[in-house]
Amino acid sequence: MPEGPSIVILKDAVQQFRKKKIIEVSGNSKLDIQRLKGKTITDFKSWGKHFLICFKDFAVRIHFMLFGSYRINERKETSSRLTLVFNNGELNFYTCSVQFIEVNPDNIYDWSADVMSTEWNPANAKKKLKANPAMIVCDALLDQNIFSGVGNIIKNEVLFRIYVHPASKVGELPSSKLKALIDEARNYSFDFLEWKKQFVLKKHWLIHTKKTCPRCNIPVVKKYMGKTNRRTFFCENCQVLYE
Numbered sequence: 707m708p709e710g711p712s713i714v715i716l717k718d719a720v721q722q723f724r725k726k727k728i729i730e731v732s733g734n735s736k737l738d739i740q741r742l743k744g745k746t747i748t749d750f751k752s753w754g755k756h757f758l759i760c761f762k763d764f765a766v767r768i769h770f771m772l773f774g775s776y777r778i779n780e781r782k783e784t785s786s787r788l789t790l791v792f793n794n795g796e797l798n799f800y801t802c803s804v805q806f807i808e809v810n811p812d813n814i815y816d817w818s819a820d821v822m823s824t825e826w827n828p829a830n831a832k833k834k835l836k837a838n839p840a841m842i843v844c845d846a847l848l849d850q851n852i853f854s855g856v857g858n859i860i861k862n863e864v865l866f867r868i869y870v871h872p873a874s875k876v877g878e879l880p881s882s883k884l885k886a887l888i889d890e891a892r893n894y895s896f897d898f899l900e901w902k903k904q905f906v907l908k909k910h911w912l913i914h915t916k917k918t919c920p921r922c923n924i925p926v927v928k929k930y931m932g933k934t935n936r937r938t939f940f941c942e943n944c945q946v947l948y949e
């Protein structure tokens with residue numbers, strides 16, 4: 707599943723279609739996608755894992771879910787969910803969720819919750835965390851209302867980076883660790899972005915999918931944890947459990 711930084715990469719890659727008119731539409735989406743024909747894209751936006759194609763008075767929301775993908779100026783063999791053709795190229799989306807948003811995205815999205823956004827607000831994140839003291843940190847990081855854009859890889863790497871055990875309770879974290887959690891959720895996301903652009907992301911994983919802790923040289927624990935039961939990798943020796 708693409709995490710926030712991957713959506714930022716997509717947003718950069720499609721800038722050639724900004725202010726361009728859609729001349730042809732196809733795809734197996736059940737929505738009335740033909741309404742997009744003849745429309746001009748005003749902007750592309752992202753909110754965490756949501757990719758938004760904006761028009762004058764509505765927007766298309768793409769969510770890649772688990773298996774979604776896209777191609778720019780090329781096609782996959784499988785049929786697309788949504789294809790937009792312009793006079794300078796085309797944009798194809800596969801196995802993703804497509805929805806129309808009939809209002810201005812500014813009215814429904816809290817940009818300050820997006821860890822990649824220039825409007826990211828760490829004080830807001832802190833307030834939301836303080837309101838959920840019993841929540842465990844591996845759930846907190848995946849909560850899109852607090853850390854929009856953070857996915858499972860970022861979760862595992864951030865907790866390893868700050869030496870915090872994934873089952874720690876938010877309310878039990880010392881204030882320095884709470885601050886580190888908030889700061890590194892954003893910092894790691896930007897590292898992820900750079901590494902992903904250079905095709906070296908996996909090489910930089912320290913704990914995610916690893917068998918041995920690089921700090922302690924002992925086996926890494928792999929457990930399905932939290933409300934969403936996601937794969938969690940951690941070291942029981944150097945990641946402290948606060949409970």
Ligand SMILES: [Zn+2]
Pocket residue numbers: 919920921922923941942943944945
């Ligand atoms: Zn360790």
